Amino acid sequence: MIPEKVKEMFITFLKKNAHRITNERFLILDSALNIEGHFDADELYLKMKNEYLQVSRATVYNTLELMSDCKILTKHNFKGDRTRYETKVGRKPHYHIICINCNKIIEFEYPMIEKIQNKICKENNLEIVDHTFQVFAKCENAEKCDKKKQTNSSAIKE
Ligand SMILES: [Zn+2]
Ligand SMILES: [Zn+2]
Numbered sequence: 001m002i003p004e005k006v007k008e009m010f011i012t013f014l015k016k017n018a019h020r021i022t023n024e025r026f027l028i029l030d031s032a033l034n035i036e037g038h039f040d041a042d043e044l045y046l047k048m049k050n051e052y053l054q055v056s057r058a059t060v061y062n063t064l065e066l067m068s069d070c071k072i073l074t075k076h077n078f079k080g081d082r083t084r085y086e087t088k089v090g091r092k093p094h095y096h097i098i099c100i101n102c103n104k105i106i107e108f109e110y111p112m113i114e115k116i117q118n119k120i121c122k123e124n125n126l127e128i129v130d131h132t133f134q135v136f137a138k139c140e141n142a143e144k145c146d147k148k149k150q151t152n153s154s155a156i157k158e
Contacts, residue, residue, distance in 0.1 A: 013070040028063040038084040097135040101147045
């Protein structure tokens with residue numbers, strides 16, 4: 001189920017930008033909101049295919065872009081990794097530490113980061129439009145760090 005507020009947000013956005021409103025887009029929106037954590041377009045496409053939902057890969061790709069323009073999703077480009085998305089709805093600002101070997105992602109909240117950003121922007125007469133804060137690291141325990149692991153497929157809810 002797509003929360004009514006989110007559905008309205010998306011419809012308004014699509015209308016305003018002269019994009020077609022199709023059932024396919026809502027199927028994608030619903031599936032994307034049901035994924036916990038970070039996912040890429042192919043992971044979502046495969047998940048939908050496994051659930052026998054009829055969508056084209058191209059539509060999944062461009063609908064995810066639209067959802068990120070509409071601020072329903074946050075789009076991440078973690079170093080050298082594929083574009084990942086995550087739900088913005090109902091989430092507090094948070095930041096990421098990414099293992100450069102196994103792509104494990106640790107999330108954390110730290111309101112002080114927002115305070116510092118606001119302060120520095122204000123001092124320079126700038127208005128924040130968007131922000132990102134990423135830390136790249138390596139797991140200390142090499143045995144638990146699986147270098148071959150490329151995706152975060154465990155994030156997909158069964
Ligand atoms: Zn996150
Ligand atoms: Zn690791």
